[in-house]
Amino acid sequence: QLQLQESGPGLVKPSETLSLTCSVSGGSISSSIYHWAWIRQAPGTGLEWIGSIYYTGSAYYNPSLRSRVTISADTSKNFFSLRLTSVAAADTAVYYCARHRPPFDHWGQGTLVTVSS
Amino acid sequence: ENVLTQSPGTLSLSPGERATLSCRASQSVISNYLAWYQQKPGQAPRLLIYGASSRATGIPDRFSGSGSGTDFTLTISRLEPEDFAVYYCQQYGSSPFTFGPGTKVDIK
Numbered sequence: 154q155l156q157l158q159e160s161g162p163g164l165v166k167p168s169e170t171l172s173l174t175c176s177v178s179g180g181s182i183s184s185s186i187y188h189w190a191w192i193r194q195a196p197g198t199g200l201e202w203i204g205s206i207y208y209t210g211s212a213y214y215n216p217s218l219r220s221r222v223t224i225s226a227d228t229s230k231n232f233f234s235l236r237l238t239s240v241a242a243a244d245t246a247v248y249y250c251a252r253h254r255p256p257f258d259h260w261g262q263g264t265l266v267t268v269s270s
Numbered sequence: 271e272n273v274l275t276q277s278p279g280t281l282s283l284s285p286g287e288r289a290t291l292s293c294r295a296s297q298s299v300i301s302n303y304l305a306w307y308q309q310k311p312g313q314a315p316r317l318l319i320y321g322a323s324s325r326a327t328g329i330p331d332r333f334s335g336s337g338s339g340t341d342f343t344l345t346i347s348r349l350e351p352e353d354f355a356v357y358y359c360q361q362y363g364s365s366p367f368t369f370g371p372g373t374k375v376d377i378k
Contacts, residue, residue: 199370202368216366249315255305257360260316262314
């Protein structure tokens with residue numbers, strides 16, 4: 154059974170870098186069928202796709218965040234990661250990782266990241 | 271980007287009633303790549319429908335999707351207590367992949 158688990162700091166200071174990891178079990182991120190994505194949800198609001206990565210390492214991003222986002226993957230350890238630079242209060246959200254078939258058919262439970270000094 | 275709007279914002283119904291949720295896209299959704307998700311408080315979204323009308327694995331047949339182009343509908347034929355939640359549509363035909371703002375289905 155596929156499981157995704159986000160991990161990383163729950164609190165990040167303004168202007169610093171947010172870093173999260175998604176560990177995948179029960180399936181391989183090296184599969185050529187799937188992409189792997191990050192999605193966020195600010196408190197009480199809707200969902201925003203951040204970006205996705207393919208097992209080849211090719212990543213693509215939402216233009217609204219492209220200048221600040223990097224998604225990478227480690228196929229040997231079966232996880233992928235998110236880096237978001239120069240964070241501000243507006244980046245406070247629950248961050249989800251998901252398998253992207255497309256669409257997003259399996260999700261992690263999400264992790265709340267708060268941007269505050 | 272393809273902007274999605276959903277209506278109504280909130281739908282107040284009783285168990286056993288039929289729910290009809292609407293999703294409208296600002297541009298035609300390529301290949302009708304339109305999905306519906308259900309989200310309950312404190313949980314991640316769950317995929318219900320993909321390709322506008324195909325049910326995801328394990329989704330009961332009381333959930334159905336229809337539509338094409340710019341207008342799509344999610345129908346829940348008879349609401350069960352566990353169906354009261356927020357529903358989001360999402361298009362994955364063109365990047366950036368976008369979500370609608372959601373429709374909350376609550377108990378009347």
